[in-house]
Amino acid sequence: xxxxxxxxxxxxxxxxxxxxxxxxxxxxxxxxxxxxxQFPKQSLMLMATSNEGSKATYExxxxxxxxxxxxxxxxxxxxxxxxAHPEDSSFYICSGWGGREQFFGPGTxxxxx
Amino acid sequence: xxxxxxxxxxLSVPEGAIASLNCTYSDRVSQSFFWYRQYSGKSxxxxxxxxxxxxxxxxxxxxxxxxxxxxxxxxxxxSQPSDSATYLCAVNTGNQFYFxxxxxxxxxx
Numbered sequence: 001x002x003x004x005x006x007x008x009x010x011x012x013x014x015x016x017x018x019x020x021x022x023x024x025x026x027x028x029x030x031x032x033x034x035x036x037x038q039f040p041k042q043s044l045m046l047m048a049t050s051n052e053g054s055k056a057t058y059e060x061x062x063x064x065x066x067x068x069x070x071x072x073x074x075x076x077x078x079x080x081x082x083x084a085h086p087e088d089s090s091f092y093i094c095s096g097w098g099g100r101e102q103f104f105g106p107g108t109x110x111x112x113x
Numbered sequence: 114x115x116x117x118x119x120x121x122x123x124l125s126v127p128e129g130a131i132a133s134l135n136c137t138y139s140d141r142v143s144q145s146f147f148w149y150r151q152y153s154g155k156s157x158x159x160x161x162x163x164x165x166x167x168x169x170x171x172x173x174x175x176x177x178x179x180x181x182x183x184x185x186x187x188x189x190x191x192s193q194p195s196d197s198a199t200y201l202c203a204v205n206t207g208n209q210f211y212f213x214x215x216x217x218x219x220x221x222x
Contacts, residue, residue: 001158034210043201043212043213044212093156100162101145102205102210103159105156106155107156
């Protein structure tokens with residue numbers, strides 16, 4: 001299957017700082033990228049959908065000013081968690097869709113102290 | 114009603130047996146269907162996709178789709194302990210993806 005990378009794989013930060021997570025589709029052009037969050041032993045929760053060159057569409061209850069998404073090219077999307085707090089600690093996963101199948105990145109584990 | 118429904122399990126089968134995972138979906142215009150496997154602490158991995166009615170086989174995995182009944186299933190033959198994971202069913206309606214909450218499978222040695 002197609003490859004999606006995420007960086008960093010793990011990040012620990014202090015409360016109040018901002019964290020940027022990169023998601024890249026390595027061998028296909030992702031017209032749409034999705035950002036998910038998953039808490040321990042819970043199911044995937046879609047946060048937002050982004051199409052290249054346009055504003056992201058956020059799911060209900062997800063603060064767009066806190067979770068900034070940029071999809072600047074067909075191979076790169078970034079998620080910035082601004083002013084992170086301990087309750088933002090979670091497993092963040094991106095995925096890319098090239099028109100048929102959705103492929104997930106390996107995820108970023110964020111811990112906010 | 115949820116767009117995609119799965120039995121959360123846990124489902125336990127002995128090693129070597131057939132594991133059967135089921136999924137129903139609500140939107141009749143759904144076009145494509147996927148099964149993902151997610152190991153604990155890891156992200157989901159695509160294992161099967163199916164687009165038309167009938168069976169699709171890939172190694173020990175068989176996906177079955179019945180659009181009239183709005184039902185898709187995954188059979189795992191000769192189950193191995195390494196198959197122990199959560200299996201997610203996903204449906205694409207053309208402009209939206211919907212995921213089920215997953216079925217936890219444990220294969221007992």
